[in-house]
Amino acid sequence: MNKHAGQSTVTVIGGGLSGLATAWRLARDGASVTVLEQGHRTGGVIRSERVDGFLCEAAPNSVLVKSASAETFLMDIGLGDQIVDANPLADKRFLVRNGRVIPLPMSLWGGVTTPLYSLGAKFRLLAEPFIKPSGREDESVAAFVTRRMGHEFLDYGIASLVSGIFAGDPERLSMRYAFPKVWNLEAKYGSLIGGAIKLGRERKRRGETPYKSRMIAFRDGIETLTRYLADSSDARIVTAAAVNTIAREEHGWTVRWSDDAGEHERVSESLVISVPEPETRKLPWPGDVAVAIARHPELTHPPVTTLVMGFRRDQVRHPLDGFGMLIPLKEGRKVLGAIFSSTIFPDRAPEGHVSLMIFLGGATMPESAKADVDAAVAMACDQLKDLLGLQGDPVFSRAVHWPRAIPQYNVGHGDFIAAIEATEKAWPGLHFCANYRGGPGLSDCLDSAIRTSDLILGRQATA
Secondary structure, eight states: OOTTTSSOEEEEEOOSHHHHHHHHHHHHTTOEEEEEOSSSSSSTTOOEEEETTEEEESSOOOEEEOOHHHHHHHHHTTOGGGEEEOOGGGGOEEEEETTEEEEOOOSHHHHHHOTTSOHHHHHHHHTGGGSOOOOOSOOBHHHHHHHHHOHHHIIIIIHHHHHHHHOOOTTTBBHHHHSHHHHHHHHHHSOHHHHHHHHHHHHHHHTOOOOOOEEEEETTOTHHHHHHHHHHOSSEEESSOEEEEEEEETTEEEEEEEETTEEEEEEESEEEEOSOHHHHHHSOOOHHHHHHHHTSOOOOOOOEEEEEEEEEGGGBOSOOOSSEEEOOGGGOOSOOEEEOHHHHSTTSSOTTEEEEEEEEEOSSOGGGOOSSHHHHHHHHHHHHHHHHTBOSOOSEEEEEEESSOSOOOBTTHHHHHHHHHHHHHHSTTEEEOSTTSSOSSHHHHHHHHHHHHHHHHTSOOOO
């Protein structure tokens, strides 16, 4: 504790969602917090802007709230009246097979009758409860799904899901760390189907009601979240802050930085690092800490281009009656998928128009991530024309190129997590809180921020 102020003192380096959420919660509960952000704005990759009546998101366009703690946090910061729930049509998803856009089955009968999977694949799935666990410490998504469900469910299902969440490669992505709940079904119960049934029964006996995920956005875009966190926080937030030195002192951490107002110094008991993993290595660490962080395994971050395209409604033949569509790698196209933004949430496009969000690149097709807007539009239109019935050029387009996008939880990610934890243990008061740990989604980042702030405040984690 700070013997002068009688409160915890914390410095947070990084003003993206994880850093802002951690700082907001700590400051609300009485800690003295300073956030240092090297850019001229907070929010990290989250950027929203309305142009010509189209709401453009630079990265995530929605939040899949996956825990009661994350939902409570959103209410606590005062965003309740800004939340927009997804259109019920968002439950409907499409997948491309053999050049056809086919709805994913949403019921048992739908699974029986869907043309997405062959009769052989459906019978193969029935064998899943009888397949023994591998006993491995880690396994790729591709190996896990093929072993338990067969090739078709990998190629025309899970592999596309991997692209949608991580922009990742199922041959490299870790099942244990990318999809821990699924991994644990096999580890604990020996089967996915049988495990889901047993888990449901156990919860019923305990009187537990699992949280039902909720897909939301905000009226003026996802940046509303980070803007609220910055504007309503009791933490001191410094932008354009260049961290010059980090030193470990007897009673905590000393951080020196410079900004437009000059040079500054702050001593705090706790130091939270919420910058991207590659930036963590570049921070001016003291010698022994620098050596430890240099030993952390490096993560890969494939390039991704997000593209917002607007069309008149009569230019798109497909009804766009769902969340969007995923395009399996097996289809040989150069687009990962498309989100039907104006179907999911209101006011995403002007009256009489529709808005699509397209994703290019990723771990399996990095060469498709185009930095040039015209090249991205040309590629997207060429690849989607027959699938969605596009006619003519879009009336609006906006692209953002991310040279290093989502951190990949590849096989061996456990070594990275172990290294992070060892560093935290070796230097008390040092905490790492970012999207490379606990999940890459926005809801995951909120839960990580809640856990980190609980740990600093010395109370039982609520997330």
